[in-house]
Amino acid sequence: MIEILSPSEVAKARVTGALVADILYTLKSRTTVGTNLLDIDRWTKEMILKAGAESCYVDYAPSFGRGPFGHYICTGVNDAVLHGLPHDYQLADGDLLTLDLAVLKDGVAADSAISFVVGESAPPSGVAMIEATERALSAGIAAAVPGARIGDISHAIGSVLGAAGYPVNVEFGGHGIGSTMHQDPHVPNTGRPGRGYELRPGLLLALEPWVMEDTAKLVTDADGWTLRSATGCLTAHSEHTIAITDSGAEILTLPTGTLL
Ligand code: MF3
Ligand code: CO
Numbered sequence: 001m002i003e004i005l006s007p008s009e010v011a012k013a014r015v016t017g018a019l020v021a022d023i024l025y026t027l028k029s030r031t032t033v034g035t036n037l038l039d040i041d042r043w044t045k046e047m048i049l050k051a052g053a054e055s056c057y058v059d060y061a062p063s064f065g066r067g068p069f070g071h072y073i074c075t076g077v078n079d080a081v082l083h084g085l086p087h088d089y090q091l092a093d094g095d096l097l098t099l100d101l102a103v104l105k106d107g108v109a110a111d112s113a114i115s116f117v118v119g120e121s122a123p124p125s126g127v128a129m130i131e132a133t134e135r136a137l138s139a140g141i142a143a144a145v146p147g148a149r150i151g152d153i154s155h156a157i158g159s160v161l162g163a164a165g166y167p168v169n170v171e172f173g174g175h176g177i178g179s180t181m182h183q184d185p186h187v188p189n190t191g192r193p194g195r196g197y198e199l200r201p202g203l204l205l206a207l208e209p210w211v212m213e214d215t216a217k218l219v220t221d222a223d224g225w226t227l228r229s230a231t232g233c234l235t236a237h238s239e240h241t242i243a244i245t246d247s248g249a250e251i252l253t254l255p256t257g258t259l260l
Contacts, residue, residue: 002185003178004202009108010243013178013204016053017110017241017252020101023047024114025255027073033093033119037075041086044072044101047260053105056181064172066224074100074113076226081210081235082172082218085225093119096126098237102181102206109181111206112253113239129166129211129236136160136189136209137238140174144205144242144249150185150196157209158190167216172227174207177241181206199244204252208239 005013026047027040048055057069065083076084076098077091084098091097100113115130117123136157143156153174161168174187185197189209212218217230229235242249 001183002176002197002203003183004200005108005178005204005243006202010202012106012108013110013241013243013252016103016105016108018254018256019051019053019105020103020110020112020241021253021255022258022260024099024101024112026260027099028114028116029259031091031097031118033091035091037086037089037091040075040099041071041073048072048103051105053103056102056104056109056111062182069225074098076100076235076237078234079228079232080221080226081212081229081237082227083225085221085223087223091118094121094123095119096123096130096234096236098235100237100239107179109177109179110241110253111177111181111239112241113208113237115236115238123234125213126234126236128164129213129234130238132161132164132166133209133211133236133238137207137240140207140209141240141242141249141251144199144207144244146199146201146244146246148199149194150187150199151191152193153207154188154191155193157207161189161209161211166211166213169212169216169218171218174205177204177206201244201246203244204241205244206239206241208237210237211235
């Protein structure tokens, strides 16, 4: 089902979006060499509950994972790119970390992901991958104007990722979002312009370009959730929730600058 939100529902989505972004940037500011992924999960839980919001993940049991997720945030290190299940691991200097968070507040969900390097020894190829996903996300957002189609967004994202030299996986991509985290339409990270559902004001989309350096093939970790690059190469992921408005796309998951 595709939901079109009323202006008052979009106003609620702005609040949820800012909360998701502020939690992510607070986590980024607290994360250093030696931080444990389970600390990040616990901090996330505390911030979600303090804000009177609910986790979209903890009870989530989709077909692509094993049982309820049981945690509050996805943490992917280096080759782990999607659905990274937090576990007992202390971050090392130069680790490339992806944090992906979705919460529900006042009945409206928002979903965002950031990738960054922990410590001082940033691998140049990892930095380039993060920047490519951020540029692809910006291009997708710029294409998300009323009257355009999902294929226009997919094409914009895929063109940037392809030009940067990365293979594109189409098993997982962006999605509609609203009263629940995952809704139609699916937004593949590559596609043909002019095809697919026509964008209209009140539609919320989570756009999420992600890449693996030298492969399009994913493997599932023994934990039943974490998706890693089949070759063990580095990966990156950037995601925003946007609202289609009369004049274009509004990014809902921008941090307000308040550390929580
Ligand atoms: N937020 C992720 C996405 O970007 C989905 C994570 S589902 C989980 O669509 F169960 F792994 F948490
Ligand atoms: Co998402």
